[in-house]
Amino acid sequence: MKQRLSTLMVAAVMTASFAAHAQQPAKKAPPPAKAAAPAKKEGITAEFEKFREVLEEDNPAELFEAKGEDIWKNKKGPGGATMAQCDLGLGAGVVKGAYVQMPRWFADVGQVMDAERRIVHCMVKYLGYKEEDIRKQPFSNDQRTPDHVSVITYVAAQSRNLKIAAPQKHAKEIEAYRIGKEIFAYRAGPYDFSCATCHGDDGKRIRTQDLPNLRKPAEAVKAYQGWPGYRMTGGFMLTQQWRMNDCFRQQRFPEPTYLSDSITALLAYMTVTANGQVYKGPGIKR
Amino acid sequence: MTAMKKTVVCAAAALACSAVLADEIRNYRAEAVAMMKRDFKTRGIATADRVHEDGLQAVCNRTSDNPPKDIAARLERDQLEAVKYPTDGKLMGDWKAGEKLAQSGRGMTWSDKAGVPGGGNCYNCHQISPTETSFGTIGPSLYQFGKIRGNTPEMQKYAYGKIWNAKAFNLCSAMPRFGHAGALTESQIKDLVALLLDPQSPVNSK
Amino acid sequence: MADPMKIRAQMKGDTAEIRVLMSHAMETGQRKDNAGATVPAHFIQAITVDVGGKRVIQGQTSTSVSRNPVFGFKVKGAKVGDKVVIHWEDNKGDKRTDEAVIAA
Amino acid sequence: MDALRRTLLKGAGATGAIAAAMAAGVLKPSQVLAAEYNRAAFEAKDVAGALKNIGAGGATDNTGIVIKAPDIAENGAVVPVDVSSNIPNTVSLAVLVDKNPSPLSSAFDFANGALPEMALRLKMGQTSLVEVVAKTADGKFYKAKKEVKVTVGGCGG
Numbered sequence: 001m002k003q004r005l006s007t008l009m010v011a012a013v014m015t016a017s018f019a020a021h022a023q024q025p026a027k028k029a030p031p032p033a034k035a036a037a038p039a040k041k042e043g044i045t046a047e048f049e050k051f052r053e054v055l056e057e058d059n060p061a062e063l064f065e066a067k068g069e070d071i072w073k074n075k076k077g078p079g080g081a082t083m084a085q086c087d088l089g090l091g092a093g094v095v096k097g098a099y100v101q102m103p104r105w106f107a108d109v110g111q112v113m114d115a116e117r118r119i120v121h122c123m124v125k126y127l128g129y130k131e132e133d134i135r136k137q138p139f140s141n142d143q144r145t146p147d148h149v150s151v152i153t154y155v156a157a158q159s160r161n162l163k164i165a166a167p168q169k170h171a172k173e174i175e176a177y178r179i180g181k182e183i184f185a186y187r188a189g190p191y192d193f194s195c196a197t198c199h200g201d202d203g204k205r206i207r208t209q210d211l212p213n214l215r216k217p218a219e220a221v222k223a224y225q226g227w228p229g230y231r232m233t234g235g236f237m238l239t240q241q242w243r244m245n246d247c248f249r250q251q252r253f254p255e256p257t258y259l260s261d262s263i264t265a266l267l268a269y270m271t272v273t274a275n276g277q278v279y280k281g282p283g284i285k286r
Numbered sequence: 287m288t289a290m291k292k293t294v295v296c297a298a299a300a301l302a303c304s305a306v307l308a309d310e311i312r313n314y315r316a317e318a319v320a321m322m323k324r325d326f327k328t329r330g331i332a333t334a335d336r337v338h339e340d341g342l343q344a345v346c347n348r349t350s351d352n353p354p355k356d357i358a359a360r361l362e363r364d365q366l367e368a369v370k371y372p373t374d375g376k377l378m379g380d381w382k383a384g385e386k387l388a389q390s391g392r393g394m395t396w397s398d399k400a401g402v403p404g405g406g407n408c409y410n411c412h413q414i415s416p417t418e419t420s421f422g423t424i425g426p427s428l429y430q431f432g433k434i435r436g437n438t439p440e441m442q443k444y445a446y447g448k449i450w451n452a453k454a455f456n457l458c459s460a461m462p463r464f465g466h467a468g469a470l471t472e473s474q475i476k477d478l479v480a481l482l483l484d485p486q487s488p489v490n491s492k
Numbered sequence: 493m494a495d496p497m498k499i500r501a502q503m504k505g506d507t508a509e510i511r512v513l514m515s516h517a518m519e520t521g522q523r524k525d526n527a528g529a530t531v532p533a534h535f536i537q538a539i540t541v542d543v544g545g546k547r548v549i550q551g552q553t554s555t556s557v558s559r560n561p562v563f564g565f566k567v568k569g570a571k572v573g574d575k576v577v578i579h580w581e582d583n584k585g586d587k588r589t590d591e592a593v594i595a596a
Numbered sequence: 597m598d599a600l601r602r603t604l605l606k607g608a609g610a611t612g613a614i615a616a617a618m619a620a621g622v623l624k625p626s627q628v629l630a631a632e633y634n635r636a637a638f639e640a641k642d643v644a645g646a647l648k649n650i651g652a653g654g655a656t657d658n659t660g661i662v663i664k665a666p667d668i669a670e671n672g673a674v675v676p677v678d679v680s681s682n683i684p685n686t687v688s689l690a691v692l693v694d695k696n697p698s699p700l701s702s703a704f705d706f707a708n709g710a711l712p713e714m715a716l717r718l719k720m721g722q723t724s725l726v727e728v729v730a731k732t733a734d735g736k737f738y739k740a741k742k743e744v745k746v747t748v749g750g751c752g753g
Contacts, residue, residue: 060560182318189336191462206422232674235559260325420747551704554638564715
């Protein structure tokens with residue numbers, strides 16, 4: 001307890017003196033053990049890369065894309081409303097290029113919304129889906145892929161090969177990015193992890209999985225275009241909202257509310273960082 | 287943050303702080319933390335209070351993991367003093383049990399059950415035994431850890447302390463404080479020490 | 493009702509390359525659901541491919557094939573415009589037939 | 597449809613009547629397929645049992661069979677494999693995963709211009725040999741194999 005108190009007091013002082021120390025050179029990482037490590041890791045990663053192309057060429061995500069397209073184009077809500085009335089930021093019914101230009105400010109709801117949040121909003125508003133039902137099972141499992149996940153996959157696919165261009169014009173769009181940047185770096189929980197613990201450096205891996213450095217555009221796009229993605233484990237589609245949710249689980253945090261401001265802010269940070277990069281999703285992931 | 291508060295904080299630290307910069311950073315950080323406290327909810331064993339930073343996290347969060355040397359040294363010393371070493375004086379357990387623990391990535395998530403012992407998560411970040419080719423690179427390779435350093439009582443104490451609380455040696459290390467956080471028990475840490483230092487462990491094989 | 497397949501067929505030289513994605517759980521019968529109950533085996537057992545009205549490929553499959561199966565075949569002598577008809581059926585009697593036309 | 601009639605799927609027990617009917621276009625594919633599922637081969641618990649039940653017990657090693665598969669799979673749930681045979685007059689290919697509970701994953705017959713080559717994705721519960729059996733028009737069987745390692749991938753929790 002005594003230790004905790006003294007640390008907290010130091011923290012209080014640190015709050016004030018941050019600016020003075022911000023320029024301090026980065027602390028060196030502890031020297032690696034001088035063991036002659038078996039040179040396996042490059043081999044593994046290279047082997048995965050060779051077969052990535054094969055996997056991406058025939059991505060079962062297309063099956064969900066087709067389902068989503070059918071819902072977007074043909075499903076009717078109460079009173080005959082359709083998703084043609086849904087404005088994803090580029091005008092009612094415009095899908096092409098919309099995915100890579102969210103999160104964005106939507107004046108009709110007075111909120112910054114990421115793609116998933118906006119699509120769910122539209123499916124509730126126009127197609128008569130109940131938000132509480134969607135919140136009951138927001139993510140796919142091996143028994144069921146919720147309709148909104150298929151629609152997200154369709155909308156995302158309509159931005160394939162387009163440049164990511166999340167807007168930073170409205171004050172609230174800038175605010176979302178800045179808050180997202182803070183959440184990204186915030187360490188807490190029993191393991192002291194932040195998003196940056198795994199995604200703040202170049203060339204790191206968890207087990208065999210590469211960890212993109214989400215502070216860099218060319219790396220951020222790798223994470224961005226992975227989701228929505230077909231997850232080989234389980235064999236179903238998962239979205240960016242899921243990716244954020246499960247990262248926080250692994251981070252040993254409590255659970256972020258689905259479609260909450262915190263997740264939109266994080267997605268704004270990641271997307272804006274990836275701005276200018278070409279989107280190649282939907283993805284296929286381990 | 288109001289202008290008055292900002293002035294007080296700057297004055298208190300007696301620093302010529304850039305008001306604009308400090309304000310922006312503090313402002314967004316505070317907003318981010320407030321937002322997370324609103325949005326993050328208890329699920330299973332992962333309780334909502336986990337989004338509150340503790341003192342050490344606060345220091346690292348406010349310095350982008352680069353605390354001033356003098357402060358870091360003092361806090362590392364505090365952490366080291368709080369390491370609980372086994373009362374029986376034995377620091378090495380069973381390396382085979384240690385290898386199993388090192389493999390497991392479970393523990394303390396909202397999908398883990400209360401009372402079920404967690405894993406060490408070691409291979410997620412470290413190379414360890416040469417037989418396991420699926421290893422992460424967030425932390426340094428631990429292959430031949432004991433072969434290089436020897437198996438002295440001092441080295442055992444260091445390894446135990448490092449696993450119990452990595453922050454006692456590097457204040458803002460990415461490695462969790464497994465003992466301090468209650469993520470690993472005393473006997474589990476002993477098994478991991480054995481995995482690293484036991485001459486029979488594959489970690490130290492040719 | 494089974495979901496549609498996604499079929500791509502394209503000429504490369506004198507050979508048609510046919511790729512097909514199928515929507516199917518391919519349950520092994522060994523997995524347990526969240527409640528602990530065994531999920532019964534459910535998998536595609538048989539597949540046929542017809543090109544230009546002729547049976548060119550027929551096969552049988554088991555639970556060792558991945559969920560949402562992907563297959564690729566090559567057929568020599570096919571022509572642009574030929575119809576490709578792919579049919580599958582599973583161990584529960586579900587079936588599905590879809591077609592595509594070979595593109596240039 | 598001679599090649600298809602000589603299918604390895606039917607094993608020893610299949611009668612010519614069904615094949616002839618199919619070739620003549622009398623039966624709908626579903627009837628043919630349902631009648632012919634080679635349960636004994638697909639439910640065999642080991643490679644030897646599966647091979648025996650497709651009549652390939654005496655298959656000999658042959659380098660004319662090409663197996664393209666990763667040395668290490670990114671995920672054992674989806675292992676992309678491309679198999680082909682350069683052995684003249686290959687009419688059928690079967691793909692087995694030796695450590696799976698039921699090793700025989702698939703068997704395909706090729707006719708009317710279809711090349712003895714196919715791409716598919718396999719489940720592999722653990723590091724295993726992928727074995728491929730080719731059957732030629734004269735009823736002979738050949739085989740080849742390649743090891744694919746399956747590792748732990750993500751956070752493991």
